[in-house]
Amino acid sequence: MGIVETLTSRNADFAQTQYTEGLRMMPAMKTIVIGCVDPRVDPAAVLGARQGEIAVIRNVAGRVTPRTLEELVMLRKVSQAAGGDLGPGWELIVLQHTNCGxxxxxxxxxxxxxxxxxxxxGLAEQAVGDPRTAIAHDVAALRGESRLQGARVSGLLYDVTTGSVDVVVPPTA
Structure with a gap:
Protein backbone atom coordinates (compact mmCIF):
# COMPACT_ATOMS: atom_id res chain seq x y z
CA MET A 1 0.00 0.00 0.00
CA GLY A 2 1.34 3.45 -0.94
CA ILE A 3 1.36 6.61 1.14
CA VAL A 4 -1.80 8.06 -0.43
CA GLU A 5 -3.66 4.80 0.13
CA THR A 6 -2.48 4.65 3.74
CA LEU A 7 -3.54 8.23 4.41
CA THR A 8 -6.94 7.93 2.73
CA SER A 9 -7.56 4.72 4.68
CA ARG A 10 -6.74 6.57 7.89
CA ASN A 11 -9.08 9.35 6.79
CA ALA A 12 -11.91 6.86 6.41
CA ASP A 13 -11.34 5.81 10.02
CA PHE A 14 -11.20 9.46 11.09
CA ALA A 15 -14.45 10.26 9.28
CA GLN A 16 -16.20 7.41 11.07
CA THR A 17 -14.75 7.74 14.58
CA GLN A 18 -13.30 11.21 15.17
CA TYR A 19 -15.02 13.66 12.84
CA THR A 20 -16.83 16.45 14.66
CA GLU A 21 -19.89 17.69 12.83
CA GLY A 22 -20.81 21.36 13.00
CA LEU A 23 -17.38 22.91 13.57
CA ARG A 24 -17.29 26.62 12.80
CA MET A 25 -14.82 28.33 10.51
CA MET A 26 -13.53 30.51 13.35
CA PRO A 27 -11.47 28.69 15.98
CA ALA A 28 -13.41 28.17 19.22
CA MET A 29 -10.52 29.47 21.32
CA LYS A 30 -10.08 32.53 19.06
CA THR A 31 -6.43 31.58 18.70
CA ILE A 32 -3.99 31.46 15.81
CA VAL A 33 -0.67 29.70 16.33
CA ILE A 34 2.25 30.41 14.02
CA GLY A 35 4.46 27.34 14.02
CA CYS A 36 7.11 25.43 12.12
CA VAL A 37 6.45 22.80 9.45
CA ASP A 38 8.70 20.36 11.33
CA PRO A 39 6.62 17.18 11.82
CA ARG A 40 7.90 16.86 15.40
CA VAL A 41 6.09 20.08 16.29
CA ASP A 42 2.42 19.81 15.40
CA PRO A 43 1.03 22.85 17.27
CA ALA A 44 -2.37 21.30 17.98
CA ALA A 45 -0.79 18.13 19.40
CA VAL A 46 1.93 19.96 21.35
CA LEU A 47 -0.59 22.35 22.91
CA GLY A 48 -3.32 19.76 23.45
CA ALA A 49 -5.84 21.56 21.24
CA ARG A 50 -8.87 19.72 19.96
CA GLN A 51 -10.17 19.95 16.42
CA GLY A 52 -11.74 23.35 15.82
CA GLU A 53 -10.16 25.07 18.85
CA ILE A 54 -7.19 26.79 17.17
CA ALA A 55 -6.09 27.83 13.71
CA VAL A 56 -2.49 27.18 12.68
CA ILE A 57 -0.19 28.85 10.18
CA ARG A 58 2.93 26.78 9.53
CA ASN A 59 6.03 27.82 7.67
CA VAL A 60 9.79 27.24 7.77
CA ALA A 61 10.90 27.82 11.40
CA GLY A 62 7.50 29.19 12.48
CA ARG A 63 8.62 32.70 11.66
CA VAL A 64 6.63 35.91 11.39
CA THR A 65 7.73 37.05 7.95
CA PRO A 66 6.14 39.83 5.90
CA ARG A 67 4.17 37.08 4.09
CA THR A 68 2.92 35.73 7.45
CA LEU A 69 1.73 39.21 8.42
CA GLU A 70 -0.19 39.46 5.14
CA GLU A 71 -1.80 36.06 5.79
CA LEU A 72 -2.93 37.26 9.22
CA VAL A 73 -4.38 40.45 7.76
CA MET A 74 -6.21 38.32 5.19
CA LEU A 75 -7.54 36.09 7.97
CA ARG A 76 -8.77 39.19 9.79
CA LYS A 77 -10.71 40.17 6.65
CA VAL A 78 -12.15 36.63 6.44
CA SER A 79 -13.16 36.88 10.09
CA GLN A 80 -14.83 40.23 9.48
CA ALA A 81 -16.65 38.87 6.43
CA ALA A 82 -17.95 36.02 8.62
CA GLY A 83 -19.32 38.51 11.15
CA GLY A 84 -16.42 38.53 13.64
CA ASP A 85 -13.10 40.26 13.97
CA LEU A 86 -9.58 39.12 14.68
CA GLY A 87 -8.74 41.63 17.38
CA PRO A 88 -9.73 42.00 21.05
CA GLY A 89 -10.41 38.61 22.58
CA TRP A 90 -8.05 36.83 20.18
CA GLU A 91 -4.67 35.24 20.87
CA LEU A 92 -1.75 35.15 18.45
CA ILE A 93 0.92 32.69 19.56
CA VAL A 94 4.39 32.33 18.07
CA LEU A 95 5.49 28.72 18.63
CA GLN A 96 9.07 27.96 17.69
CA HIS A 97 11.23 25.05 18.80
CA THR A 98 14.69 23.85 19.72
CA ASN A 99 16.85 22.03 17.18
CA CYS A 100 15.10 23.70 14.24
CA GLY A 101 16.33 22.79 10.77
CA GLY A 122 19.12 42.75 8.01
CA LEU A 123 19.43 39.03 8.59
CA ALA A 124 21.28 39.42 11.90
CA GLU A 125 18.17 40.78 13.64
CA GLN A 126 16.22 37.70 12.50
CA ALA A 127 18.28 35.63 14.98
CA VAL A 128 18.03 32.49 12.87
CA GLY A 129 20.35 30.55 15.18
CA ASP A 130 18.75 31.66 18.48
CA PRO A 131 15.10 30.64 18.93
CA ARG A 132 14.49 32.71 22.08
CA THR A 133 15.68 35.90 20.40
CA ALA A 134 13.80 34.96 17.22
CA ILE A 135 10.60 34.51 19.23
CA ALA A 136 11.03 37.93 20.88
CA HIS A 137 11.67 39.48 17.45
CA ASP A 138 8.60 37.87 15.91
CA VAL A 139 6.32 38.75 18.83
CA ALA A 140 7.47 42.37 18.50
CA ALA A 141 6.62 42.27 14.79
CA LEU A 142 3.10 41.05 15.56
CA ARG A 143 2.62 43.60 18.32
CA GLY A 144 3.80 46.35 16.01
CA GLU A 145 1.45 45.44 13.16
CA SER A 146 -1.28 48.10 13.30
CA ARG A 147 -3.69 45.99 11.21
CA LEU A 148 -3.74 43.34 13.98
CA GLN A 149 -4.16 45.58 17.02
CA GLY A 150 -6.16 44.29 19.96
CA ALA A 151 -5.11 40.65 19.90
CA ARG A 152 -2.96 39.32 22.74
CA VAL A 153 0.41 38.15 21.46
CA SER A 154 2.81 35.72 23.10
CA GLY A 155 5.80 33.55 22.26
CA LEU A 156 6.47 29.94 23.22
CA LEU A 157 9.47 27.66 22.79
CA TYR A 158 8.89 23.93 22.42
CA ASP A 159 11.77 21.67 23.46
CA VAL A 160 11.92 18.73 21.05
CA THR A 161 13.97 16.69 23.53
CA THR A 162 11.52 16.95 26.45
CA GLY A 163 8.14 17.78 24.90
CA SER A 164 7.77 20.81 27.18
CA VAL A 165 6.77 24.33 26.23
CA ASP A 166 8.36 27.39 27.84
CA VAL A 167 6.77 30.85 27.76
CA VAL A 168 9.46 33.11 26.31
CA VAL A 169 7.27 36.19 25.87
CA PRO A 170 4.13 36.36 28.07
CA PRO A 171 0.89 37.47 26.42
CA THR A 172 0.02 41.14 26.20
CA ALA A 173 -2.13 43.12 23.80
Whole structure:
Protein backbone atom coordinates (compact mmCIF):
# COMPACT_ATOMS: atom_id res chain seq x y z
CA MET A 1 0.00 0.00 0.00
CA GLY A 2 1.34 3.45 -0.94
CA ILE A 3 1.36 6.61 1.14
CA VAL A 4 -1.80 8.06 -0.43
CA GLU A 5 -3.66 4.80 0.13
CA THR A 6 -2.48 4.65 3.74
CA LEU A 7 -3.54 8.23 4.41
CA THR A 8 -6.94 7.93 2.73
CA SER A 9 -7.56 4.72 4.68
CA ARG A 10 -6.74 6.57 7.89
CA ASN A 11 -9.08 9.35 6.79
CA ALA A 12 -11.91 6.86 6.41
CA ASP A 13 -11.34 5.81 10.02
CA PHE A 14 -11.20 9.46 11.09
CA ALA A 15 -14.45 10.26 9.28
CA GLN A 16 -16.20 7.41 11.07
CA THR A 17 -14.75 7.74 14.58
CA GLN A 18 -13.30 11.21 15.17
CA TYR A 19 -15.02 13.66 12.84
CA THR A 20 -16.83 16.45 14.66
CA GLU A 21 -19.89 17.69 12.83
CA GLY A 22 -20.81 21.36 13.00
CA LEU A 23 -17.38 22.91 13.57
CA ARG A 24 -17.29 26.62 12.80
CA MET A 25 -14.82 28.33 10.51
CA MET A 26 -13.53 30.51 13.35
CA PRO A 27 -11.47 28.69 15.98
CA ALA A 28 -13.41 28.17 19.22
CA MET A 29 -10.52 29.47 21.32
CA LYS A 30 -10.08 32.53 19.06
CA THR A 31 -6.43 31.58 18.70
CA ILE A 32 -3.99 31.46 15.81
CA VAL A 33 -0.67 29.70 16.33
CA ILE A 34 2.25 30.41 14.02
CA GLY A 35 4.46 27.34 14.02
CA CYS A 36 7.11 25.43 12.12
CA VAL A 37 6.45 22.80 9.45
CA ASP A 38 8.70 20.36 11.33
CA PRO A 39 6.62 17.18 11.82
CA ARG A 40 7.90 16.86 15.40
CA VAL A 41 6.09 20.08 16.29
CA ASP A 42 2.42 19.81 15.40
CA PRO A 43 1.03 22.85 17.27
CA ALA A 44 -2.37 21.30 17.98
CA ALA A 45 -0.79 18.13 19.40
CA VAL A 46 1.93 19.96 21.35
CA LEU A 47 -0.59 22.35 22.91
CA GLY A 48 -3.32 19.76 23.45
CA ALA A 49 -5.84 21.56 21.24
CA ARG A 50 -8.87 19.72 19.96
CA GLN A 51 -10.17 19.95 16.42
CA GLY A 52 -11.74 23.35 15.82
CA GLU A 53 -10.16 25.07 18.85
CA ILE A 54 -7.19 26.79 17.17
CA ALA A 55 -6.09 27.83 13.71
CA VAL A 56 -2.49 27.18 12.68
CA ILE A 57 -0.19 28.85 10.18
CA ARG A 58 2.93 26.78 9.53
CA ASN A 59 6.03 27.82 7.67
CA VAL A 60 9.79 27.24 7.77
CA ALA A 61 10.90 27.82 11.40
CA GLY A 62 7.50 29.19 12.48
CA ARG A 63 8.62 32.70 11.66
CA VAL A 64 6.63 35.91 11.39
CA THR A 65 7.73 37.05 7.95
CA PRO A 66 6.14 39.83 5.90
CA ARG A 67 4.17 37.08 4.09
CA THR A 68 2.92 35.73 7.45
CA LEU A 69 1.73 39.21 8.42
CA GLU A 70 -0.19 39.46 5.14
CA GLU A 71 -1.80 36.06 5.79
CA LEU A 72 -2.93 37.26 9.22
CA VAL A 73 -4.38 40.45 7.76
CA MET A 74 -6.21 38.32 5.19
CA LEU A 75 -7.54 36.09 7.97
CA ARG A 76 -8.77 39.19 9.79
CA LYS A 77 -10.71 40.17 6.65
CA VAL A 78 -12.15 36.63 6.44
CA SER A 79 -13.16 36.88 10.09
CA GLN A 80 -14.83 40.23 9.48
CA ALA A 81 -16.65 38.87 6.43
CA ALA A 82 -17.95 36.02 8.62
CA GLY A 83 -19.32 38.51 11.15
CA GLY A 84 -16.42 38.53 13.64
CA ASP A 85 -13.10 40.26 13.97
CA LEU A 86 -9.58 39.12 14.68
CA GLY A 87 -8.74 41.63 17.38
CA PRO A 88 -9.73 42.00 21.05
CA GLY A 89 -10.41 38.61 22.58
CA TRP A 90 -8.05 36.83 20.18
CA GLU A 91 -4.67 35.24 20.87
CA LEU A 92 -1.75 35.15 18.45
CA ILE A 93 0.92 32.69 19.56
CA VAL A 94 4.39 32.33 18.07
CA LEU A 95 5.49 28.72 18.63
CA GLN A 96 9.07 27.96 17.69
CA HIS A 97 11.23 25.05 18.80
CA THR A 98 14.69 23.85 19.72
CA ASN A 99 16.85 22.03 17.18
CA CYS A 100 15.10 23.70 14.24
CA GLY A 101 16.33 22.79 10.77
CA UNK A 102 16.65 26.44 9.74
CA UNK A 103 19.73 26.66 11.95
CA UNK A 104 21.45 24.30 9.50
CA UNK A 105 21.24 27.00 6.82
CA UNK A 106 21.68 30.11 8.96
CA UNK A 107 24.74 31.14 6.93
CA UNK A 108 22.91 30.92 3.58
CA UNK A 109 22.20 34.61 3.16
CA UNK A 110 21.08 34.25 -0.46
CA UNK A 111 18.29 31.91 0.61
CA UNK A 112 17.29 33.58 3.87
CA UNK A 113 17.29 37.24 2.79
CA UNK A 114 14.38 36.78 0.35
CA UNK A 115 12.48 34.59 2.87
CA UNK A 116 12.57 37.38 5.45
CA UNK A 117 12.24 40.05 2.74
CA UNK A 118 15.33 41.84 3.93
CA UNK A 119 18.81 42.44 2.64
CA UNK A 120 21.75 40.43 3.85
CA UNK A 121 22.62 43.03 6.50
CA GLY A 122 19.12 42.75 8.01
CA LEU A 123 19.43 39.03 8.59
CA ALA A 124 21.28 39.42 11.90
CA GLU A 125 18.17 40.78 13.64
CA GLN A 126 16.22 37.70 12.50
CA ALA A 127 18.28 35.63 14.98
CA VAL A 128 18.03 32.49 12.87
CA GLY A 129 20.35 30.55 15.18
CA ASP A 130 18.75 31.66 18.48
CA PRO A 131 15.10 30.64 18.93
CA ARG A 132 14.49 32.71 22.08
CA THR A 133 15.68 35.90 20.40
CA ALA A 134 13.80 34.96 17.22
CA ILE A 135 10.60 34.51 19.23
CA ALA A 136 11.03 37.93 20.88
CA HIS A 137 11.67 39.48 17.45
CA ASP A 138 8.60 37.87 15.91
CA VAL A 139 6.32 38.75 18.83
CA ALA A 140 7.47 42.37 18.50
CA ALA A 141 6.62 42.27 14.79
CA LEU A 142 3.10 41.05 15.56
CA ARG A 143 2.62 43.60 18.32
CA GLY A 144 3.80 46.35 16.01
CA GLU A 145 1.45 45.44 13.16
CA SER A 146 -1.28 48.10 13.30
CA ARG A 147 -3.69 45.99 11.21
CA LEU A 148 -3.74 43.34 13.98
CA GLN A 149 -4.16 45.58 17.02
CA GLY A 150 -6.16 44.29 19.96
CA ALA A 151 -5.11 40.65 19.90
CA ARG A 152 -2.96 39.32 22.74
CA VAL A 153 0.41 38.15 21.46
CA SER A 154 2.81 35.72 23.10
CA GLY A 155 5.80 33.55 22.26
CA LEU A 156 6.47 29.94 23.22
CA LEU A 157 9.47 27.66 22.79
CA TYR A 158 8.89 23.93 22.42
CA ASP A 159 11.77 21.67 23.46
CA VAL A 160 11.92 18.73 21.05
CA THR A 161 13.97 16.69 23.53
CA THR A 162 11.52 16.95 26.45
CA GLY A 163 8.14 17.78 24.90
CA SER A 164 7.77 20.81 27.18
CA VAL A 165 6.77 24.33 26.23
CA ASP A 166 8.36 27.39 27.84
CA VAL A 167 6.77 30.85 27.76
CA VAL A 168 9.46 33.11 26.31
CA VAL A 169 7.27 36.19 25.87
CA PRO A 170 4.13 36.36 28.07
CA PRO A 171 0.89 37.47 26.42
CA THR A 172 0.02 41.14 26.20
CA ALA A 173 -2.13 43.12 23.80
Missing amino acids: ITLIEDDQQLLAPYFETDET
